[in-house]
Amino acid sequence: MNALAATNRNFRQAARLLGLDSKLEKSLLIPFREIKVECTIPKDDGTLASFVGFRVQHDNSRGPMKGGIRYHPEVDPDEVNALAQLMTWKTAVAAVPYGGAKGGIGCSPGELSRSELERLTRVFTQKIHDLIGIHTDVPAPDMGTNSQTMAWILDEYSKFHGHSPAVVTGKPIDLGGSLGRDAATGRGVMYATEALLAEHGKSISGSNFVIQGFGNVGSWAAQLIHEKGGKIIALGDVTGSIRNKDGLDIPALMKHRNEGAALKDFHGAEVMDSAELLVHECDVLIPCALGGVLNRENAPDVKARFIIEAANHPTDPEADEILAKKGVVVLPDIYANSGGVIVSYFEWVQNIQGFMWDEEKVNMELHKYMNSSFHHIKAMCKSQDCNLRMGAFSLGVNRVARATLLRGWEA
Ligand SMILES: NC(=O)C1=CN([C@@H]2O[C@H](COP(=O)(O)OP(=O)(O)OC[C@H]3O[C@@H](n4cnc5c(N)ncnc54)[C@H](OP(=O)(O)O)[C@@H]3O)[C@@H](O)[C@H]2O)C=CC1
Numbered sequence: 001m002n003a004l005a006a007t008n009r010n011f012r013q014a015a016r017l018l019g020l021d022s023k024l025e026k027s028l029l030i031p032f033r034e035i036k037v038e039c040t041i042p043k044d045d046g047t048l049a050s051f052v053g054f055r056v057q058h059d060n061s062r063g064p065m066k067g068g069i070r071y072h073p074e075v076d077p078d079e080v081n082a083l084a085q086l087m088t089w090k091t092a093v094a095a096v097p098y099g100g101a102k103g104g105i106g107c108s109p110g111e112l113s114r115s116e117l118e119r120l121t122r123v124f125t126q127k128i129h130d131l132i133g134i135h136t137d138v139p140a141p142d143m144g145t146n147s148q149t150m151a152w153i154l155d156e157y158s159k160f161h162g163h164s165p166a167v168v169t170g171k172p173i174d175l176g177g178s179l180g181r182d183a184a185t186g187r188g189v190m191y192a193t194e195a196l197l198a199e200h201g202k203s204i205s206g207s208n209f210v211i212q213g214f215g216n217v218g219s220w221a222a223q224l225i226h227e228k229g230g231k232i233i234a235l236g237d238v239t240g241s242i243r244n245k246d247g248l249d250i251p252a253l254m255k256h257r258n259e260g261a262a263l264k265d266f267h268g269a270e271v272m273d274s275a276e277l278l279v280h281e282c283d284v285l286i287p288c289a290l291g292g293v294l295n296r297e298n299a300p301d302v303k304a305r306f307i308i309e310a311a312n313h314p315t316d317p318e319a320d321e322i323l324a325k326k327g328v329v330v331l332p333d334i335y336a337n338s339g340g341v342i343v344s345y346f347e348w349v350q351n352i353q354g355f356m357w358d359e360e361k362v363n364m365e366l367h368k369y370m371n372s373s374f375h376h377i378k379a380m381c382k383s384q385d386c387n388l389r390m391g392a393f394s395l396g397v398n399r400v401a402r403a404t405l406l407r408g409w410e411a
C-alpha cells in the first residue's frame with residue numbers, strides 16, 4: 001500500500017473513532033496547497049540537469065505549516081503528500097502551534113557535488129520563496145538534507161525578503177540554529193523509548209536494540225541509547241548491516257563512520273544480510289530510514305517485542321495488523337519522532353525572541369513535551385479503547401478538528 005493510501009486509512013479510522021462529521025473529515029484530508037516545480041541547474045561539467053521539487057502544505061488551522069525537505073530518488077507527490085499530512089497530526093500530538101507540510105526533490109544527493117547541491121537548493125528556494133515564510137510555512141531538514149541545506153535556503157530566501165532566520169529550522173548554530181536541534185529527533189526517540197519501556201516494567205539499560213539507518217536520527221538514537229546502557233546488537237544503512245551479540249561499540253562506530261568508512265568495514269562486528277536486519281532477534285526495533293519497510297512480507301517474521309517508529313511511516317497498515325496479532329507494541333511515528341519538530345519549534349521561538357537558550361534548557365523542555373504527549377496518547381488509548389497508533393492519530397486529529405471548527409466554516 002502506498003504511503004498516502006496508508007496515511008489516509010489511519011486518518012479515516014481515527015476520524016471514525018472520534019465520530020467526526022463527514023464534511024469535516026473530507027476537508028481535513030485535502031491538502032491546503034500542493035506545489036510542484038521544475039529545478040534545472042548547470043552541473044559541474046557544464047551540462048544541464050533537471051529535477052522536480054515538491055512542497056505540500058497540508059493544514060494551517062493550528063499555526064504556520066511545518067515540516068522537512070527530503071532529497072531522495074524515491075521522492076514522489078503521493079509520498080510528500082502523506083508526509084505532509086503526518087506532520088499535521090504530529091505537530092498537534094506534540095502540542096506545538098504549527099500545521100503540517102513536507103517537501104522534497106527527486107534526486108540522489110550522494111551523486112551530486114556540494115556545489116551542485118547548493119545550486120539545486122537555491123533554485124528550489126527561488127521557486128517557492130513566496131509560498132514559504134516565518135508565519136506561513138517553515139521548512140527543516142529530513143532525509144538527504146542537513147543544516148547546510150537550511151543555510152542555503154535561509155540565504156536565498158533572505159535575498160528576497162531580508163534576513164529571516166526563522167524561515168527555516170535545523171540551521172547551523174552560527175546562523176541562529178538551536179543548540180540540541182541536531183540531536184533532537186534521536187533524543188526524542190530515546191525519551192519515547194524510555195517512556196514506553198517503563199510502562200512495561202522495562203528499561204533501556206536492560207534491553208537490546210536493532211537500528212535501521214545511521215544518519216541524523218539513527219546515529220543520535222544509537223549514541224543516546226548506548227549512553228543509557230542499552231545494547232545495540234545490530235545496525236544497518238544503505239551500504240550494508242553489521243551485528244555483535246555483545247553490543248556494538250557505538251562511539252567507535254561513530255568515529256569509523258565520521259572518517260568516511262563503510263559500516264561493513266567496522267572491526268568488532270560481523271557483516272550480516274540487510275534483509276535480516278528488521279527480523280533480527282531483539283527487544284526493541286528502531287527503523288530510522290525509509291517508509292514502508294515493515295510490510296506484509298516481513299511482518300510475520302519480526303521478533304522484536306517493541307517497535308519505535310523513528311522513521312516516518314515505516315510500518316504499513318497490513319504490517320500493523322500482523323504485528324498487533326503477534327503482540328508487538330508499535331510506538332507510532334507521529335509521536336516517536338516528534339523530538340525534531342519540537343526542538344524546531346524551540347529554535348523558531350528563540351529566533352523570534354532573539355534570545356538563545358542553553359542546551360540544558362532545550363533538552364529539559366523536550367523531555368517535558370515528550371512525556372506530556374505520551375501521557376495524552378495513553379489517556380486517548382484508554383478512552384477510545386485503541387492501540388497507540390490510533391491513540392496518537394485520534395489525539396492529533398481531534399486537536400486539528402477542534403481548531404478548524406473554532407475558526408468557523410463561514411466563507
Ligand atoms: N531529521 C529529522 O529531524 C527527522 C527525520 N525523520 C525521519 O527519520 C528518517 C531518517 O531521517 P534522517 O536521519 O534525517 O535522514 P539521513 O539522510 O540523515 O539518514 C538516513 C539514513 O538511512 C539510511 N538508508 C537510506 N536508505 C536505506 C535503506 N534502503 N536501507 C537501510 N538504510 C537506508 C541512510 O544510509 P546512507 O547514509 O548510507 O545513505 C542513512 O543512514 C526519515 O524517515 C525521516 O523522515 C523524522 C523526524 C525528524
Ligand SMILES: O=C(O)CCC(=O)C(=O)O
Pocket residue numbers: 066067068069090138139140141142169170312337338340341342344
Ligand atoms: O523539524 C521540523 O520542522 C520537521 C521535521 C520533520 O520533517 C519530521 O518530523 O518529519
